[in-house]
Amino acid sequence: MKSTNVADRVTAAALDLFATQGYATTxxxxxxxxxxxxxxxxxxxxxxxxxxxxxxxxxxxxxxxAHLDQIVAAGGPVEDVVRAVCxxxxxxxxxxxxxxxxxxxxxxxxxxxxxxxxxQRRREYHDEFAALLRQGxxxxxxxxxxxxxxxxxxxxxxxxxxxxxxxxxxxxxxxxVAQQLTELFLRGIRTPAS
Amino acid sequence: MKSTNVADRVTAAALDLFATQGYATTxxxxxxxxxxxxxxxxxxxxxxxxxxxxxxxxxxxxxxxAHLDQIVAAGGPVEDVVRAVCxxxxxxxxxxxxxxxxxxxxxxxxxxxxxxxxxQRRREYHDEFAALLRQGxxxxxxxxxxxxxxxxxxxxxxxxxxxxxxxxxxxxxxxxVAQQLTELFLRGIRTPAS
DNA sequence: CGCACCAAACCGACTGGACGGTACGTTGGA
DNA sequence: TCCAACGTACCGTCCAGTCGGTTTGGTGCG
Numbered sequence: 001m002k003s004t005n006v007a008d009r010v011t012a013a014a015l016d017l018f019a020t021q022g023y024a025t026t027x028x029x030x031x032x033x034x035x036x037x038x039x040x041x042x043x044x045x046x047x048x049x050x051x052x053x054x055x056x057x058x059x060x061x062x063x064x065x066a067h068l069d070q071i072v073a074a075g076g077p078v079e080d081v082v083r084a085v086c087x088x089x090x091x092x093x094x095x096x097x098x099x100x101x102x103x104x105x106x107x108x109x110x111x112x113x114x115x116x117x118x119x120q121r122r123r124e125y126h127d128e129f130a131a132l133l134r135q136g137x138x139x140x141x142x143x144x145x146x147x148x149x150x151x152x153x154x155x156x157x158x159x160x161x162x163x164x165x166x167x168x169x170x171x172x173x174x175x176x177v178a179q180q181l182t183e184l185f186l187r188g189i190r191t192p193a194s
Numbered sequence: 195m196k197s198t199n200v201a202d203r204v205t206a207a208a209l210d211l212f213a214t215q216g217y218a219t220t221x222x223x224x225x226x227x228x229x230x231x232x233x234x235x236x237x238x239x240x241x242x243x244x245x246x247x248x249x250x251x252x253x254x255x256x257x258x259x260a261h262l263d264q265i266v267a268a269g270g271p272v273e274d275v276v277r278a279v280c281x282x283x284x285x286x287x288x289x290x291x292x293x294x295x296x297x298x299x300x301x302x303x304x305x306x307x308x309x310x311x312x313x314q315r316r317r318e319y320h321d322e323f324a325a326l327l328r329q330g331x332x333x334x335x336x337x338x339x340x341x342x343x344x345x346x347x348x349x350x351x352x353x354x355x356x357x358x359x360x361x362x363x364x365x366x367x368x369x370x371v372a373q374q375l376t377e378l379f380l381r382g383i384r385t386p387a388s
Numbered sequence: 389c390g391c392a393c394c395a396a397a398c399c400g401a402c403t404g405g406a407c408g409g410t411a412c413g414t415t416g417g418a
Numbered sequence: 419t420c421c422a423a424c425g426t427a428c429c430g431t432c433c434a435g436t437c438g439g440t441t442t443g444g445t446g447c448g
Contacts, residue, residue, distance in 0.1 A: 006397090022302050024218030027433060039435085040399045049434065104358075105299055108216050146374045147366060149359070154378050157355030158348060164298075165347045172341060180340050184348050188378035200424085221407060233409085234425050243408065 007045040009035040014052040019098035023053055023106040053106060054114050060099045061121045067092060068128055078136045083182055085132065086155065090178035093159050100163040126152055133189070143191050155185050201239040203229040208246040213292035217247055217300040247300060248308050254293045255315045261286060262322055272330045277376055279326065280349065284372035287353050294357040320346055327383070337385050349379050 013035035017026040028049055032042050046052055071084050093100050110118060130152050136142035142151075158181050166177065207229035211220040222243055226236050240246055265278050287294050304312060324346050330336035336345075352375050360371065 022218070024216070025303070028435080029433075038399050040437095041397075043435070044397060105302070108299070109219065146378070150366065150371065150374055151378075153355055153359045154352060154375065157351040160358070161347055161351030161354050164354070165343070172344065177344065180344055181348065184340070184345075184382035188382040222409085223407075232425055235423075237409070238423060 006035075006037050006041055010037060010042050010045065011052065011055055015056055015098055015102065018053065018056070018106060019101045023102070023109045050109075050111050050114070053102070053110060054118075056099055056102055057107075057110070057114075057118050060096060060103060061118065061125070063096070064089070064092065065121070065125060068125065072128070072132070078132065078139050079141050079186070082132050082136060083186060085129065086182040086185060087178045089159055090162070090181055091174055093162050094166060094168070094174045094177065097163050097166065097168070100160075104160055104163070126156070129155070136189075141191060142189050146189075151189050154188065158185065200229075200231050200235055204231060204236050204239065205246065205249055209250055209292055209296065212247065212250070212300060213295040217296070217303045244303075244305050244308070247296070247304060248312075250293055250296055251301075251304070251308075251312050254290060254297060255312065255319070257290070258283070258286065259315070259319060262319065266322070266326070272326065272333050273335050273380070276326050276330060277380060279323065280376040280379060281372045283353055284356070284375055285368055287356050288360060288362070288368045288371065291357050291360065291362070294354075298354055298357070320350070323349070330383075335385060336383050340383075345383050348382070352379065 010031060014026075014031050017031055017034060028039060028042065031052070032039050035042070046055075067088050068085060071088060072081060074084075075081070076084075107115065107118065130148055133142055133148055133151055137144050137148070162177075166172075168174075172180075204225060208220075208225050211225055211228060222233060222236065225246070226233050229236070240249075261282050262279060265282060266275060268278075269275070270278075301309065301312065324342055327336055327342055327345055331338050331342070356371075360366075362368075366374075
């Protein structure tokens, strides 16, 4: 249907502009012009500018959660699962680099109830990852002399930072970066070799 | 002198508000009210709202550069130097957590010439760090099978991410976090034990 | 098939308020 | 008397959101 097309084009334009200019410095007028629609059409599908921002977060969070759940459900040796999760998160983050830029840069622009929701869903995601690390610790493959939240932060920092340095046109491919970052992380958190 | 006091109070208030609310959503009126001065007084010391933001960056960059140069100048075995640099960067970043928040969140709000300057000075800083890693690689203590820019990004990601999770009132002390993150990083980048 | 009807989709000029910056006046110390 | 250090009232601009109106596409009816 064509009606959805309008909403999609607006969302895409908003993502692009938010990523390059920032949320606050992007006017609704700019978005609708870039999307080739009118303000009236946009406000027919979205209640506010904030809606556009939240849509980006919602999509990103849902996607990450789905990926994580799927990999965890597949099972296997804990280190393999963690490795698969890390590689996937990095690759997905590279696939959605603009979303990542907006995600971390403009989170504080969300209105209160939505900010709470995003924070909550992100915490759940981190907790699920932390549970994996815990399994690894229980199995004796991951070190226990460093607080687990710090290990979690140590990994997600890499994911977070991707949008600050990675370029698809750069020398490294998505897969290479994912595997290299994952390996750096795993090497850091494994129990010292006996 | 009292005149400097006004500028200082404005800077402090701006930093606080920028860190908690973001640059774009903080009005000059809010800043001067929080600082207990008037708009006229503020515009006597600063040319624009942008000046306030840049002052934060300038201070931060100068401080980091000074620390780095000092540690490098002290010399020593390359791994010890890198370790000292990493620990110091993390500790300093924790000391200046609000600055860090503003730094990464609002960099894109700087006007063009200043954004260029900040980017430039940051690049110099990264290059100096990369040179240290290179020394370590030449000395055979750091791995060479991963692109150096990725190693640099891997470290600075942790620094960057601090303002997203670290709380001074949390369980971990500044020094602990600095040493633990540094060790995770070093363990990742060292040449595999023979 | 054609016509009447309606709801959803869409248009775009307009509003009301906020905000960065300025113009100009005032003060107080040297 | 002069100048730096302020204070205050105001201006021009911009922008999110609105609202009355128009178009369009589908549906039931004669």
